[in-house]
Structures are given as C-alpha cells and as structure tokens.
Amino acid sequence: MHGTGRPTAQALLLVANRDEYYARPTMPLHWWSDEDILAGRDQQAGGTWLGVSQSGHLAALTNYRDPHNQRDDAASRGEVVSHFLRTSGTAEDYLNGLRHRAKDDNPFNLLVFDGNRLMGLESRHARILNLPEGVGAVSNADFHAPWPKQIELANCLQQLIRQGRPDDAGLLALLQNRNVAADTALPDTGIGLPLERALSSAFVSLPGYGTRASSVVRVGTSAIEFVEHGFDANGPMQMQRVVLAGK
Template identity: 65%
Template structure:
C-alpha cells in the first residue's frame, strides 16, 4: 500500500471511512478482495508472501500498511511486512497492545508504517522511529513517509476527500475517482527519497501507472457499528479489472 487517507468519527454510527491505493509490480501474484479460507479476514492477498496490505476482520478490526521509501534501507532477507497486517487481523489484542509488542521488533522488517483499528482506537506505528501514534479524530493520511508528511499526493488526496465529505459526494464511484488521479507534482514540490527524478515524478501521482509497476488496487472501506462495506477496483498492466464489493455484518463485540 502506498497511499491511505481516512476520516475517523469514533462517536458516530459510521465510524471509519478509509480510501487507499496499493502500488506494486504487475508481475507480483495477487488474489483479489475476498474472504480468506483460513481466517475471518476480508482482504486481497499477496500470493508471493501470503500477507496483505489492507484488510478487515469479521470482528470489525482493520489494518493497513505502507512501505517507507528509502532504497538504502531495503534488505532482501527481511520478512514480509504484509504479515503484520494479517497478524493484527487474526489477533484479539488491542491496537495499543499489538503495536507495543511489535515496536521492539519493528526493525526486523524493511521500513513501514502500520495503521490499526480495533473497533475503539485508531493507532499507527512508524517503524523507523519505533514510534507508536494515537491518532486523533477527523482526517488523517499516510504515504511512503511518516504519518501526515505533506507530500503533494497526500495533501491532494486529503483535500479532495474532505471536499467530497463536505459536499456529501461519498459514493463508491466518487471516492474511487479520487484514487485514480494521475496528475504528477511539479518537480519543485517533489520529495527526495533516493530514487531517480523521473521515477520520483511518476510516483508523485495518487494513481501510479508505469510499464511494469503501478496502482494495482483502489479501495474504499466503510466500518460502521455492526457492518463493513469494502469495495476494490483492481488494475493490471492493461488497465482496470472487475470492481468487487462485499458487505458483511460484523460479529457482536464481547
């Protein structure tokens, strides 16, 4: 996952609205959104390593992950970061307890940001700093830097999402359209992350489209008190795939 934005209203019937794009190599094998056979997890699945980038559980938990972009910090022998998402969704630990257990071991993985929601609290972990964040109500976002780092794509998506919410234009179609914005940032506004300028420019778009790498999934998740709606628009190198929408009743919290 490379870009996530959300609107969290813990005291509302519609607690969490989240929109996200997963960017990945087209050659990496991936299963589309579905209920997993081996767990009560609704998510797409990385068929190479077995984890996921964004998912929800039948008990109303949510987790999502972005990679921190720094080519100098990548290790080929590091475990898959996708297991951190599925690990939280399989767990019954609170968000705070899960991140507290993970924090001392976060540097075992290539750098990441992990967003978790346990039905009560929305929290994040920045692995580079081993820092746990208690995220506030309202709008938030993360891309391939620390939470709320004001990259152009993050600022653009957050502003557009806020406008859609204000105007009441929050249909799946409207939110998926926000996630398919291919405009790139001006060179003067680009971050410096250690990749060549042409790649930095291409990655500055909300929706990335390169010959062998790009946005593979645009997702909209709505978590209410007793239900979840999850919509995913898939893409491959040739263009859009089927839109999948799944609605499920959540198990009562004990």
C-alpha cells in the same frame, strides 16, 4: 497511500491505493479459506496490504521508501497486517508488542483500528501514534509528512465529506487521479527526479509497475463495507463489493 476520515454515522472511512509490480502474483479481495479475514493476498509471501476481520479489526500498511535501507532477507511486511487481523486484542496492545520487533523488517507504516481506536506505527522510529478524529493521510514517508499526493488526497476527501456522505464512485475517482505534482513539490527519496515525478500521482501507471488496487472501506456501527477495484498491466479489472454484517 491511505486517506482516512471520520464522517458522522460512521466509525471510519478509509480510501487506499496499493502500488506494486504487475508481475507479483496477487489474489484479489476475498475471504481467506483458512482465516476470518477479508483482504487481497500477496501470493508470493502470503500477507496482505489492507484487510478487515470478522471481529471488526482493520489494518493497512505502506512501505517506507528508502532504496538505500532494504534487506533482501527481511520477512514480508504484509505479515504484520494479517497478524493484527487474527488478534482479538486492542490496537495499542498490538503495536506495543510490535514496535521493537519491527526493526528486523524493512521500514513501514502500519495503520490499525480495533473498532474503538485508530493508531499508527512508524517502524523505523518504533513510534506509536494516536490518530485523532478527523481526516489524515499517509504515503511512503512518515505519518503527516507533506507529500503532494497525500496532501491533495486529504484535502479532496475533506471536501467530499463536507458535502455529505461521499459515494464509492467519488472516492474511487480521487484514488484514480493521474495528475503529477510540480517538480518543486516533490520529495527526494533517492530514486531520481523522473521516477519521483511519476510516483507523485495518486494513481500510478508505469511499465511493469503501478496501482494494482483502489479500495474504499467503511466501518460502521453494525457493518463493514469493502469495495476494491483491481488493475493489471492491461488496465481495469473487476470491481468487488463485500458487506460484513453483525460485527
């Protein structure tokens, strides 16, 4: 789940949660030894869910929730994030090249920022979106789908921005909200009401599965700040903050 905003004096603000099985091996936020990429890393498949590059590119991905349309032989979706971070081209060029190949992957939503334009891709429709200035959010359905958690996150993020430059503590508090939505507001994605309810909070905590990382990324005119607070089955882990200057 991601929320994005464009407060003044800042090109992009992104807040995001990564939900995953606790058993899936993961490296926390770090500089990749073989790339100019700052991101966590999925040690099972090698890709990532959210990252930035030294050149100022940013990419983030959410899986599209569709339990009846999943292929076990598909490539890891995290590769489309790291592939963009390796490029020096534009967001538009990358998405145009990816849109028709993406049908071979399990469905996903991809958010990319090249320093100038913020764009999205809905892989199942091969649809590219130009994302305008303002506040928006995407979860595990199409962009702009009215899921309760993303509506609440976008509204709360907008309120914080109106009050001034939101600090990391306030933004992380939004991501760590455990309130579940009313049953009448829940989507029906084929996983059953109890699980829909449990996954409707911004911060997810279930046996064996939950929010593994809460992230705040600020892309400015001269630097990128990346904050990640990690979690495992036992609770909070170390928080990291990395600043990339002179991009």
